[in-house]
Amino acid sequence: MQHAMGVALVGCGYVADYYASTIPNHPQLKAVGVYDRNAVRAADFSRHHGIPAFASMADLLADESVRIVVNLTNPRSHADVTRSALEAGRHVYSEKPLALSVAEARELVELAESRGLTLGAGPCSLLGETAQTVWRALRDGVVGRPRLVYAELDDGAIHQMPYWTWTSESGAPWPYLDEFRVGPALEHAAYYLNWLTAFFGPATEVTSFSALVVPGKVPGVTGSDFAPDFTTATLRFTSGAIARLTCSTLAPEDRALRIVGDDGVLRVAECWDYGAGVTLQTLVPDEQRESSDHYLEPPVPFPLVRPADYRHRYKKSPEQDLHDMDFARGVAEVADAVIERRAARVSARQALHVLEIILAMTECGTTKIESTFEPVTPMPWAALPA
Ligand SMILES: NC(=O)c1ccc[n+]([C@@H]2O[C@H](COP(=O)([O-])OP(=O)(O)OC[C@H]3O[C@@H](n4cnc5c(N)ncnc54)[C@H](O)[C@@H]3O)[C@@H](O)[C@H]2O)c1
Known part of the structure; x- marks a missing residue:
């Protein structure tokens, strides 16, 4: 079996607990860190789930163990966070909506495709x-x-x-x-x-x-x-x-x-x-x-x-x-798609x-x-x- 893929959660708000609690359902995933621009929230979440917190998005993206960034920020932050992760060469799984406009979403899809990266998006209940x-x-x-x-x-x-x-x-x-x-x-x-x-x-x-x-x-x-x-x-x-x-x-x-x-x-x-x-x-x-x-x-x-x-x-x-809901199933699908070099079902x-x-x-x-x-x-x- 391959090593588990390192996953970092960006955004430690209300939905993030659902991800932290379902990542263990998927042996191909390993939560290596979390980040939230609200440092108090990041610290509380990190303590509760026993996952280390990064001090900044730059630190998170500099860490080679992070292979997939899971974007759990508020919808208006989705495009910026996804773009910066893709630009840093990371695969991304984003909570819905992918962005707030079709033009912005298309730009992200094309960025991922041009870099050969997998961009997946929730919800993943189709995999249920x-x-x-x-x-x-x-x-x-x-x-x-x-x-x-x-x-x-x-x-x-x-x-x-x-x-x-x-x-x-x-x-x-x-x-x-x-x-x-x-x-x-x-x-x-x-x-x-x-x-x-x-x-x-x-x-x-x-x-x-x-x-x-x-x-x-x-x-x-x-x-x-x-x-x-x-x-x-x-x-x-x-x-x-x-x-x-x-x-x-x-x-x-x-x-x-x-x-x-x-x-x-x-x-x-x-x-x-x-x-x-x-x-x-x-x-x-x-x-x-x-x-x-x-x-x-x-x-x-x-x-x-x-x-x-x-x-x-x-x-x-x-x-x-x-x-x-097994929220992390979509992240696992991105990991499997990367490992198997195929398109992700959460496309x-x-x-x-x-x-x-x-x-x-x-x-x-x-x-x-x-x-x-x-x-x-x-x-x-x-x-x-x-
Ligand atoms: N609340 C739910 O029950 C629920 C269920 C399913 C999906 N979702 C989706 O999950 C996403 C997050 O929702 P939520 O309810 O957790 O929101 P939330 O406001 O509770 O949490 C979002 C977190 O992201 C952080 N954040 C925002 N911009 C950031 C940035 N640029 N960098 C770092 N951190 C940033 C905020 O500080 C906040 O802690 C949304 O897309 C929502 O549609 C929510």
Whole structure:
């Protein structure tokens, strides 16, 4: 077995605990250091996880043991941090979004390509057991030709929750002002867009409606610079499938997916759990269809292609659902791609395409999508038998 690849985390905020706690799931990764421009945060995080802290980004990039930089900074810092790591010859895995504009994201993708470096981007839930199971079922034709998708990414009415009290395990406060300024589309839409663009090919057209429905989320803050808190969009994919995707921080928590095909319906209840169950409804045989409300069989569990066996259990608060995601799996995919000299499944070209869709989603109207990406390959353990 090869030596583990040295990984440095840049940004020791709320999400960083999820990475530190899932890196041990992947023997090809070794956390060699962390850095945050907030020195107190870096020190607290370093102490909590027992990973040394670098004093500066320059020190981090001067350390030869750092092969992959994991960019966990706030979205507005993503492009600068990724660019400096690539310029220093490091592979990068970036949290979503890759950048805040398509032009900036394209510049990063081209920089990585020109230097022969791997740039991967989150979210990596497409590599999860649930997504791989749904994808395999689609390739296997269990619902026939997929026609229509309904995807929900509602996070609950956050402004009615005690969001200012939420802290990560190592003590980072949940960055609510940043979250409200970036908005649920840029924060969350990629969780399903990565799946859908992998399943159905690049999107060609987006028709959307977006609005900031509740600007007064934070006492004493006007919210005039907050992003839309409600976005709904209909997308057309290369395969011909149509999807309606809704993101909000208003409606009660719902992260369900339904894929409607000619021969049945696949359903996932939760995309923030890599091992969430999948159900299948097939058509009632023609001769038994008695009425319009009895054309589908009751849902039955559709077995995962393999058990979701990884270490990560996290609960934001006693009231909130378990978010069970193996965050470091995307970093491990970058390491494997580098070792095996192949393209990473968490491809930056796909992330650029998804960013173009999301920016179109936050406008009102119809937008043609220009970017495309090479098809992603399923995980080997989810391949169909030859
Ligand atoms: N909060 C979540 O639950 C969550 C979940 C999944 C993904 N994410 C994503 O993770 C990323 C980080 O989110 P977060 O919630 O951890 O934010 P955060 O504000 O809690 O943490 C970001 C950290 O990055 C540091 N930072 C910013 N710019 C920097 C720079 N140039 N150099 C060094 N450090 C810098 C900040 O000081 C801060 O400590 C975002 O892209 C977000 O979309 C967040």
